[in-house]
Amino acid sequence: MLVNQFLFLGAVLFCIGVYGVLARRNAVLVLLSIELILNSVNINLVAFGALWHATDPANLSGQVFALFVIAIAAAEVGVGLAIVLMIYRNRRSIDIDEVDLMKG
């Protein structure tokens, strides 16, 4: 298999996620798109990890970093959804265009 197969798949998913973040107005769907972005990065990390592992069998940094990304993503979803819930409770809406309190 080519290394580029996996890297291009990651790039496609990343760009779809970026489109989702820019095109969606609902905060929960923006968080879903951010998950797409994080997962595309994970594909790259594991692919590079497999590439390194073939030359240096003791080196598993790619997989370990992918696990860290999964853990951070779990934390991010927890805090993000809590924030979304609080915004919804205060404003009865999770339209991110209306959340402009901190706009300069």
Add this chain to the structure above:
Amino acid sequence: MGSQGMLVADLLVAQNIAFYVIAVGMVVSAVKVVTVKNMVHAALWLVLVLGGIAAQFILLAAEFVAITQVLVYIGAIVVLFLFGIMLTRAPMGRSTQLDNPAQARAVGAGIAVMLFAVMGFALWDGFQDRQFGQILVQRTAQVSDSIFSTYLLPFEVVSVLLLAALIGAIVLARRD
């Protein structure tokens, strides 16, 4: 990678077919995630993308990460998203308030396409037709050895961060 790489690649026809079948399914599902009008359906399409990624990890012989992906993402995070959808407004049918106006969407699509053009050029320039050669199985024991020796400090930092995030989420979402 030379003639040996080509030989290994010739033996990987089944893996290549599996890769492309799963990849096409993942890309279609990902497009559905960002375009579908029903929030619950978007979360369920995301399950297909995440499952496809776990399958790609299996193709890369990274079994532990694949299992973790299924457990953490499909098992926990998607359920969390469904909770979030149901606790906020919960429109179970189609909803019209999900997308920005067409103009903003076109700008987003343009940015995404340009980003892909740049990344695609960089990737093609950097790796061209480099082969994986032989993908060795990366055993769970090796992963744990790596985490608990080389990456012990980052592991502990991540555990503290998870605790902080959980407490923060509870404090934020608590009704007082």
